[in-house]
Amino acid sequence: MREPTFFVLASLADGRKHGYGIIKDAEELSDGRVRLKVGTLYAALDRLQLEGLVVAAGDEIVAGRLRRYFELTEPGATTLAVESERQASNARRATDRLNKRAARVVASPKAATA
């Protein structure tokens, strides 16, 4: 799963939201690192609905503007949990290796990757 899609699910794990709300929330949740593009967002929502990870949760008109709400399904929550554990695990493995590498570089800079 790519990062934008991951953040769509993570955003909805917080509760029911509308498209633009997801964009703002994902930016905040990622400390500004993830700025979902509108094309990416709505394409992802369509796809995630087809996969059953997200469901439409009502349209509302607020201040003359349409808001399309979405919410996470239980399979969506499970998928996000699996994906989170996968990424945490990947990060741990890579960090372990980088730490060992750093130890080698300190000991012998030129043969660090030998």
Next chain:
Amino acid sequence: MREPTFFVLASLADGRKHGYGIIKDAEELSDGRVRLKVGTLYAALDRLQLEGLVVAAGDEIVAGRLRRYFELTEPGATTLAVESERQASNARRATDRLNKRAARVVASPKAATA
């Protein structure tokens, strides 16, 4: 960064390796979850070399077969470290939300995402 590319760097963090060796190592490192395709691997290696994250580290002929060796550069190690922290952080944020959501679902199943 996508998962296959991440594992190419993670594999090389362990030391100099040849293409096929990276495929085997990535599979082991990921507990069998990541099986790099040859097309993906060599395309990634070409790209990572252009980006300066990886360098060719000599060709060898072993048992009549060509082996193309690669190693991680310092910028490559830094990129992997940044990417690992990014993924660990993303996973933490998502897991936090899932835990809060689970608490809500236990308290009130039908209004969990309201």
Next chain:
DNA sequence: TTGATATATATCGATAGTCGTACTATGATA
């Protein structure tokens, strides 16, 4: 009142990384 910014969604061509498959070739094993 004109322009800029924020909110909110729709749509679409281009891009990039990955996948899938086929191909060549050697050495080891059954």
Next chain:
DNA sequence: TATCATAGTACGACTATCGATATATATCAA
């Protein structure tokens, strides 16, 4: 002698994301 593991090359197809454009309302500043 057939199959599997090793090792690399090549290329078309796929798909999520990007980047841009369009539409529309509300608010605020110049």
